[in-house]
Amino acid sequence: DTAVSQTPKYLVTQMGNDKSIKCEQNLGHDTMYWYKQDSKKFLKIMFSYNNKELIINETVPNRFSPKSPDKAHLNLHINSLELGDSAVYFCASSQVAGSSYEQYFGPGTRLTVT
Amino acid sequence: DQQVKQNSPSLSVQEGRISILNCDYTNSMFDYFLWYKKYPAEGPTFLISISSIKDKNEDGRFTVFLNKSAKHLSLHIVPSQPGDSAVYFCAAPHYNQGGKLIFGQGTELSVKP
Numbered sequence: 131d132t133a134v135s136q137t138p139k140y141l142v143t144q145m146g147n148d149k150s151i152k153c154e155q156n157l158g159h160d161t162m163y164w165y166k167q168d169s170k171k172f173l174k175i176m177f178s179y180n181n182k183e184l185i186i187n188e189t190v191p192n193r194f195s196p197k198s199p200d201k202a203h204l205n206l207h208i209n210s211l212e213l214g215d216s217a218v219y220f221c222a223s224s225q226v227a228g229s230s231y232e233q234y235f236g237p238g239t240r241l242t243v244t
Numbered sequence: 245d246q247q248v249k250q251n252s253p254s255l256s257v258q259e260g261r262i263s264i265l266n267c268d269y270t271n272s273m274f275d276y277f278l279w280y281k282k283y284p285a286e287g288p289t290f291l292i293s294i295s296s297i298k299d300k301n302e303d304g305r306f307t308v309f310l311n312k313s314a315k316h317l318s319l320h321i322v323p324s325q326p327g328d329s330a331v332y333f334c335a336a337p338h339y340n341q342g343g344k345l346i347f348g349q350g351t352e353l354s355v356k357p
C-alpha cells in the first residue's frame with residue numbers, strides 16, 4: 131500500500147498551459163504539504179494544509195493554488211506555466227500540525243515546462 | 245538565508261567503513277532534527293531523528309550526534325553498505341512558521357563495494 135501517492139509522476143507541458151498535480155495519503159494524517167525541489171536540489175516548502183485549512187503559504191507566485199477537498203487529498207494547480215516552474219514537486223503528510231516531526235513524502239512529480 | 249547547511253555535496257566511502265555526514269544550523273530555536281534518505285526518482289524517506297534534549301540517538305547502523313553548542317549534527321553509518329548510496333538530507337522543523345521542515349542541501353553518499 132502506497133502511503134503518499136502523487137499523480138502524475140512525470141509531466142511535460144508547454145509554457146502558458148495550466149496543469150494540476152494530485153496527492154493522496156492513506157496514513158490518516160491531518161497535515162499535508164507541498165515542497166519544491168529546484169535544479170540546485172534544494173527542497174523548499176510551498177504550502178501546508180491542516181484539516182483542509184491553509185496554514186503555511188510561502189512566497190510562491192499566485193499562479194500556484196493548492197486545493198484540499200478533504201484531509202486525505204492536497205492538489206496543486208498551476209496556471210500559466212513558466213520555464214522556471216520546471217522542478218520536482220513533492221507532496222508530504224504528517225500527523226500533527228505545527229510540529230512536523232516525521233513527514234512522509236510521495237514519490238515526486240517531475241514537471242518539465244518547454 | 246540558509247538556516248540548515250550541509251557543506252559537503254558528496255562523499256565516497258568504501259563498503260564496511262564508516263560514513264559520516266555533517267550538518268550545521270544557524271537558528272538556535274531549532275530543537276529537533278531529522279535525517280532523510282533519498283534515492284533517485286523517489287521521495288525522501290525518514291531515517292532517524294534527534295531531540296535537543298539528547299546528544300545521541302542510535303538506530304541499528306545509524307547514529308545521529310548533536311552538538312548544540314556548535315550547532316552541529318552528524319549522521320554516522322557503520323558499517324556502510326552499497327545500498328546506503330543515496331542523497332542524505334538533514335532537516336529541522338520551524339515551529340514558529342507552521343512546523344515546516346527546513347532542509348539542508350543534501351549530501352550524496354556513494355558506498356563502493
